[in-house]
Amino acid sequence: MDSLNIVILAAGKGKRMHSDLPKVLHPLAGRPLLQHVLDCAVSLQPQQICVVYGHGGEAVPQAMSRYAARFVLQEPQLGTGHAVQQALPHLAGESRTLVLYGDVPLIQRNTLHQMQQAAGDGLVLLTIHLGNPAGYGRIVRDAQGDVLGIVEEKDATAEEREIGEVNTGIVLAPTQYLREWLAKLRNNNAQGEYYLTDIVSMAVKQGIAVHTAQPAHEWEILGINSKVQLAALERIWQREQAQRLLEQGATLADPARLDVRGTLACGRDVAIDVGCIFEGEVNLGDGVRVGAYSVIRDARIASGTHIEPYSHIVQTEIGENCRIGPYARLRPGSKLGDGVHIGNFVEVKNSDIAANSKANHLSYIGDSSVGSRVNVGAGTITCNYDGANKHRTVIEDDVFIGSDTQLVAPVIVKRGATIGAGSTITRDAPENALTLSRAKQATVPGWQRPTKGKS
Ligand code: UD1
Ligand code: CA
Numbered sequence: 072m073d074s075l076n077i078v079i080l081a082a083g084k085g086k087r088m089h090s091d092l093p094k095v096l097h098p099l100a101g102r103p104l105l106q107h108v109l110d111c112a113v114s115l116q117p118q119q120i121c122v123v124y125g126h127g128g129e130a131v132p133q134a135m136s137r138y139a140a141r142f143v144l145q146e147p148q149l150g151t152g153h154a155v156q157q158a159l160p161h162l163a164g165e166s167r168t169l170v171l172y173g174d175v176p177l178i179q180r181n182t183l184h185q186m187q188q189a190a191g192d193g194l195v196l197l198t199i200h201l202g203n204p205a206g207y208g209r210i211v212r213d214a215q216g217d218v219l220g221i222v223e224e225k226d227a228t229a230e231e232r233e234i235g236e237v238n239t240g241i242v243l244a245p246t247q248y249l250r251e252w253l254a255k256l257r258n259n260n261a262q263g264e265y266y267l268t269d270i271v272s273m274a275v276k277q278g279i280a281v282h283t284a285q286p287a288h289e290w291e292i293l294g295i296n297s298k299v300q301l302a303a304l305e306r307i308w309q310r311e312q313a314q315r316l317l318e319q320g321a322t323l324a325d326p327a328r329l330d331v332r333g334t335l336a337c338g339r340d341v342a343i344d345v346g347c348i349f350e351g352e353v354n355l356g357d358g359v360r361v362g363a364y365s366v367i368r369d370a371r372i373a374s375g376t377h378i379e380p381y382s383h384i385v386q387t388e389i390g391e392n393c394r395i396g397p398y399a400r401l402r403p404g405s406k407l408g409d410g411v412h413i414g415n416f417v418e419v420k421n422s423d424i425a426a427n428s429k430a431n432h433l434s435y436i437g438d439s440s441v442g443s444r445v446n447v448g449a450g451t452i453t454c455n456y457d458g459a460n461k462h463r464t465v466i467e468d469d470v471f472i473g474s475d476t477q478l479v480a481p482v483i484v485k486r487g488a489t490i491g492a493g494s495t496i497t498r499d500a501p502e503n504a505l506t507l508s509r510a511k512q513a514t515v516p517g518w519q520r521p522t523k524g525k526s
Contacts, residue, residue, distance in 0.1 A: 074166040075117040075187070076246060078158040079108055081173025082125030082145040087297040093127035095173035096134050097301060100308055101332025101350055104295060105131065107176035109138050114180050115187075118166060121158040122173070150264025151240070152256045159250055168246045170267065175294045177308060178241065182286040186243045193280030194248070194271065196221075197241035199292055207237035208268050210283070218281040220272035225261035238268060239292040248279065316343075324363075338374060362396060370401075373409070387419075390426065408443070425468070437461075438480065442468035448492065450475040473507070 085094025095105035102110075105122070112120050120140040124131040125148050132142035145157045155170060162168055167190060171178060186195045196218065198210050208221040209231050221238045222231050244252075252270040260266060274281050286292050290307045293300070312335075313326035321337045323329055328345040335349045338357035346364040353367050356374035361367070363380040372378070372389045379396035386403035389395065394412045401413065404421035411424050414431030422439040430436060430447035438455040440463065441447070451472050453464040462480035466472065470484050473492030478484065483499040484506075490496060491507025500506040 074163055075115060076119045076121065076158075076162040076166055076168040077112045077115065077117045077171060078155055078162070078168060079105070079112065079120065079122045079140075079171045079173050080151060080154045081105055081131060082123050082148050082154055083174065084126050084148075085174070085296070088301075089298070091127075093124075093131050094295065095124075095131060096127070097295070098332075099176050099295075099301065099305055100312075100330075103134060104176040105135060105173040108171050108173055108178065109135060109140065111178055111180055111183070112140075112171060113138065115169075115183060117169075118163050119161060121161050123154045123157050124173075150258065150262070151267035152253055152265035152269065155249070155267055156253045156256075156265070159253065162246050164246060166246045167243055168249050169243045170241060172240055172294060174296070175240070175292060177293065177304065178291050179287065182284070182291055183241075186241070186284045189282045189284050190243055191280060191282070192245065193282055194245075194274045195243040195282045195284055196271065197239045197286060197292065198236050198283045199239055199285055199289065200235045201237055201289075202235070204232075204235050204237045208240075209234040210236040210238060212236075217275075218271060218283060219275055221268035223260065223262070223266060223268065239286070240267075240294075241292070242267070242270075244270065244274075248274065248277075333368075344380070356391070365396070436464075439464040439466065441466045442470065442486070444468060445470045445472070447472045448474035448476065452477050454479045467502075 081095045083094065088094050088097065096103045099107060122140050122142050123145045124142055125145050141161050143157045143161065145154050186197060189195050206224055208223045209227055211219045211222055211231060213219050252273045255273065256265045256269055258265050271281060293304055295301050295304060309330055312331045313323055313329050316337060317323060317326060319337065320339060322342040324344045329343060330348045333349065333351040336354045338355060340358045341355045343361045344363040347361050348366045351369035354371045356372060358375045359372050360377045362378055365378050365380065365382045367384045369386045370384050373391040375392040376389055377394055382396035382399045384401040387401040387405040389407045390409035390411060392410050393407055398415040399413045400418040402420035405419045406423045408424060408426035410427040412429040412431055413419060416433045417430050418435045420437040422436050422441065424441040425443040427443055428441050428445040432449035434447055434451045435453060437453050438461050439453050445466055454477050455461050464478045464480040465483040467484060467486040469487045471489045473490050475493045476490050477495045479497045482496055484490060485500060485502040487503040488500045489505045490500060491505060491509060494508045496508065
């Protein structure tokens with residue numbers, strides 16, 4: 072009975088989010104809540120994943136279409152038991168079924184492994200002891216400590232409400248029993264719903280073992296019903312990620328002022344100043360420093376490189392010992408060699424810049440190939456767009472581009488060329504020569520500055 076089905080309940084409306092977006096599509100750490108759960112589910116390698124959705128039309132299946140999951144509409148929503156019923160026709164028989172929740176995003180694989188280990192032929196409930204159990208279903212046990220059932224808060228007696236052990240909702244059950252039990256559910260309770268939790272007393276009556284397991288962290292089972300809870304869980308998760316980075320040896324100027332929306336891998340002796348945001352997959356080599364308020368997405372930055380404050384780096388590969396920023400913008404498709412300097416207000420897009428080249432001030436380098444040891448003067452612009460098509464600029468090794476130059480692509484500046492400042496270059500510039508295009512400077516004799524008229 073080793074094969075596993077996973078049912079993810081995601082049909083609740085999320086009224087308290089006050090949003091048109093279905094609740095499970097709101098992002099936590101840059102990814103929709105449901106995506107966190109799906110990623111965790113996939114990591115368990117189940118035979119079948121079934122997402123039960125309800126609100127927002129096809130928005131939920133569409134947003135998650137990359138997953139090999141089955142999406143089942145629950146309409147109307149008559150309770151958690153009814154929701155799992157909708158998934159039953161799609162579940163493999165000789166198996167166990169694990170129920171997760173699209174709005175409980177941070178459940179971890181290890182905790183679910185523990186549940187699988189505890190299962191045997193019985194049922195496993197994920198429970199937790201809470202200082203304030205209000206709102207949760209309570210775990211009712213007998214004198215021996217064996218589980219008798221779950222009582223929902225709204226159906227509980229005053230005495231039962233004193234119980235601190237609560238139902239997280241996450242449950243693992245043999246699929247055959249689940250079919251049997253769900254068919255017998257009644258909705259004669261305070262909410263008029265078909266409670267999934269009622270299967271517990273049914274198991275007990277049949278003498279089926281009911282085990283419990285606990286999550287490693289309380290945050291794993293926290294659910295999202297409002298923007299307040301979403302913001303709180305975001306902070307918990309960010310704190311958790313910062314803690315892991317610190318434990319691995321990264322220096323964080325302030326672990327409370329770091330946001331990782333994806334995965335951040337750091338080498339040794341990486342230092343990150345306050346207010347930085349890392350998105351997607353970011354890899355920082357040994358000794359990399361990231362200055363304050365930088366935003367870095369899907370980038371690899373090799374060892375010894377320093378990113379100065381307020382830099383924005385997306386889909387870029389940066390070599391060793393580069394100096395980037397402050398206020399640099401590196402856009403998708405850029406690749407910088409070792410020892411490259413990109414200074415303030417320099418934008419680089421879809422360009423290769425080879426080792427030891429510099430563009431230190433106020434430039435746009437787009438759709439370009441720049442060789443080694445090139446100096447790009449202040450205010451240089453590659454004019455890559457003619458209004459219809461993009462063209463490439465090639466700047467070969469050891470070129471010097473004077474300040475305030477426009478390179479009108481397609482154009483090649485050959486090896487060792489020098490371009491005089493203030494030039495508009497529309498044809499290829501030859502090797503090792505000075506090329507410039509400039510109106511001749513003149514001084515107008517006898518010219519007077521205008522004065523203000525007296526009229
Ligand atoms: C449920 C549990 C309760 C547990 C708590 C943990 C039941 C009867 N109670 O209560 O013991 O302590 O979760 O948070 O299961 N959903 C659907 N379709 C439905 C109803 C709900 O998909 O028809 C989904 C919701 O989107 C939500 C989840 O199931 O993600 C839980 O539903 P909710 O009504 O919030 O359950 P609780 O009353 O909190
Ligand atoms: Ca409810």
